Amino acid sequence: MELAEKVVVVTGGASGIGRAMALRFAEEGAAGVVVADLDGAAAERVADEIGTSRALGVACDVASKAANDALIDACEARFGPIDLFCANAGIGGGVGMEGGWEQALGVNTMAHVHAAQRLVPGWVERGSGYFLSTASAAGLLTQIGSAQYAVSKHAAVAFSEWLSVTYGDAGVRVSCLCPMGVRTPLLDEGDSVGGVGKTATDAVKAAGAVLEPEQVADLVVEAVRAEQFLVLPHPEVLEFFRHKGTDYDRWLRGMRRLQAALVAGA
DSSP, X not given: OOOTTOEEEEETTTSHHHHHHHXXXXXXTOSEEEEEESSHHXXXXXXXXXXXXXXXXXXXXXXXXXXXXXXXXXXHHHHOSOSEEEEOOOOOOOSBTSSOHHHHXXXXXXXXXXXXXXXXXXXXXXTOEEEEEEOOGGGTSOOTTBHHHHXXXXXXXXXXXXXXXHHGGGTEEEEEEOOSOBSSTTTTHHHXXXXXXXXXXXXXXXXXXXXXXXXXXXXXXXXXXXXXXXXXXXXXXXXXXXXXXXXXXXXXXXXXXXXXXXXXXX
C-alpha cells in the first residue's frame, strides 16, 4: 500500500516510534494523520509539526473501548474513512509476575482488539484496510524480567496473525512490528525501577543494537508498501526465533543462562 493520500491513525504517537511513524507517513504524502496519545498535549505538538491542515492530535486512553471509538469517530469526522490504523501504544506493564496485568493487557493487547472490532467490518465491506500492530521481539521470544510484557506482546502477535488469517482474503492487510531495543522512553524505564526492571532493560540492550525511532519508521514504510506481515528492524530476531522453534528446551536453557549472567552483572 502506498501512503500518499491515505488517512492514518497512530496511537502512542507523541513520542518514540509512534512520533517517528506519524512524521514519516506525513512525508509520504498521507492526506490525514491522527496522532493519538494518553498525553493529549504532546499529541497535539506532533500534529503541529506535521501541520494542522492535515494532522490532528487526540488524547486517548487506548485501553478503553469507548476511547478507541471516540478516536476513530474524530478521525472520520475530520479526514474520512481510515486506511491504516497503527496500534502502536505500549507500556512495560511491570516486573516479575505480580501486579500490572490488567493495564499491560489493556494497552498492549486489548487496545488492538478494540480498534479492530470497530474497523474491520467496514474494511471488509469496502475491500481494503490496513492494520499495523506494534508488538515486540518479546512477542516472538520472551522478556526477561517482565511476565506482563512478555505475555501481552505474545497476545498482540497472536491477534495480528489471526486477523491476517481470518480477513486477509477479504482485503484486510496486516503487519506486525517486532523490534528489540529502540531509543524510546520505554527502553530506559527499567533503569529507573532497578532490580528486575533493570535486568529486563539490560537484556534488551544486550541482545542487539539500539535503533533510533526514525530507522524503525523507515522500515515500517517499506513493509507497508510491500504488505509484509512480520517487520523485524533487528534481523537477528528471525534467527533467534528459528532457534526457539528448532529446539525449545535448548533455547530455554540459553535464556536462563543469559538471565543469570545479567543478574550477576556479567
